[in-house]
């Protein structure tokens with residue numbers, strides 16, 4: 001079978017083609033796949049029934065993860081249709097928490113590449129290697145260096161599960177076509193001793209390169225990506241020290257950091273909702289942040305911006321936050337040299353006292369908000385939760401660390417020890433909890449509520465870069481999607497079952513902000529009303545319910561090439 005020309009439409013779409021028992025006999029004839037699947041033409045409902053039965057037969061979450069990965073690789077449309085129809089059930093299996101276990105076991109469960117791997121030793125040739133990716137057109141990439149995978153630490157190239165999982169949500173939540181997404185893992189070594197000793201580990205057997213070497217590598221990578229796919233949207237994910245790259249690239253390329261900015265936006269949306277129920281005015285809110293890393297600082301900075309819009313000066317807003325790291329409360333006179341990102345929130349009002357434990361800090365601050373971005377399972381213990389409940393009628397308690405095994409407390413603990421009064425959101429999902437006969441639902445404060453819409457909006461309006469204002473706007477847009485009935489039932493985020501319509505609103509507002517700032521380069525949509533823009537966005541979204549992978553092919557030549565590409569992709 002001759003290799004189809006790389007430039008053909010057919011080639012670009014080939015990864016989306018899979019033999020499928022729902023294909024009509026006509027389609028099978030035109031693709032020359034008649035006989036290569038069992039003879040019956042099946043409905044989606046039957047296919048779904050079989051898949052769900054097979055999924056249920058897997059007894060452990062990791063087996064379910066592997067099953068779903070194989071389904072995605074063998075029948076992408078069926079996979080995404082299943083995901084959309086069972087979003088709340090399947091997301092925990094393809095994303096947090098199970099993706100955490102998958103990354104921990106990546107060396108053992110590896111079956112196929114899943115994405116592109118670029119090594120430090122490849123520097124100087126990154127553009128050439130990037131061009132090995134079989135898709136001609138890539139619009140969105142999620143890139144990690146594997147150095148801080150969820151709250152699980154340095155997992156080296158085993159972090160590939162994260163770009164894969166995030167991009168599956170881009171397709172599921174925001175309809176970005178799977179074939180224009182690129183999961184990308186850069187292999188800059190690992191400081192994880194166990195991995196370096198593991199014969200099955202597939203990354204470079206070296207410790208991590210220096211910060212300077214990483215910076216130079218990323219500089220080359222950003223140029224390579226933008227030369228091969230001009231305007232590509234780059235999402236940085238799960239870097240241990242993500243601040244320098246964001247600073248260097250945010251006004252130069254179309255990129256954002258999900259852990260700093262996406263998390264900031266999504267948690268701000270949850271805080272806006274929670275504050276509607278709080279009796280404490282904004283100026284008197286006191287937030288203790290357990291964890292002063294990229295996510296903690298990103299979230300607090302976003303809330304500072306909101307507090308300023310609510311009438312506080314920047315200094316008043318900044319002073320509503322107390323940060324805690326491994327050494328205790330962050331103060332100016334603690335005696336250690338603070339990392340640059342911690343300086344802004346460092347306290348100067350501790351009167352020489354140093355506070356080490358969370359319990360001491362809660363007594364000292366008397367917080368209304370307790371935020372967990374520390375990876376410290378159980379640090380919001382019974383005593384802390386009871387203190388919060390004693391100080392505030394509706395304490396805001398967000399244990400946001402992932403996966404569930406790292407959560408600062410469970411939903412059950414938060415409800416039990418605050419007498420059901422906590423306003424709660426967690427990074428990973430928790431089951432419903434019955435408190436005093438009432439079913440309580442745990443809100444999930446996870447950046448998956450915004451990053452798909454930010455990416456979609458950015459791609460569609462061809463923004464030059466992704467501004468801080470666009471990120472802030474995404475938070476407000478998300479908070480506006482929460483329906484009154486959802487809010488009344490205690491939810492702080494909209495139901496995940498309507499995530500696609502939420503992503504359209506987020507994408508629309510991101511586009512509007514880009515237009516206001518004249519960053520957009522898609523003039524044809526500037527004069528559309530909101531309703532028209534929503535409609536236009538939805539027509540651009542891949543919908544596996546309507547699209548089984550067969551583009552309208554206009555010419556005989558295209559049909560021939562599509563068939564060849566299909567057969568090659570399916571290894572026929």
Ligand SMILES: NC(=O)C1=CN([C@@H]2O[C@H](COP(=O)(O)OP(=O)(O)OC[C@H]3O[C@@H](n4cnc5c(N)ncnc54)[C@H](OP(=O)(O)O)[C@@H]3O)[C@@H](O)[C@H]2O)C=CC1
Pocket residue numbers: 148149150151152240258259263290291292293294295296324325326327372373374375376400401402403406426427428445446447448
């Ligand atoms: N819900 C969501 O959408 C998101 C959740 N997260 C989760 O947030 C967590 C943190 O992520 P990120 O900020 O990027 O990670 P970082 O590694 O950048 O930061 C972790 C912070 O926690 C502190 N910390 C760690 N252990 C302790 C301890 N024993 N006592 C006190 N503080 C401690 C660290 O202190 P020190 O600075 O001294 O090392 C650091 O400040 C992860 O679990 C991640 O999964 C992240 C992004 C989004």
Ligand SMILES: CC(=O)C(=O)O
Pocket residue numbers: 096149150151238258259401402427446447
């Ligand atoms: C959700 C996410 O981005 C994280 O835990 O890192």
Ligand SMILES: [Mg+2]
Pocket residue numbers: 150237238258259
């Ligand atoms: Mg992350």
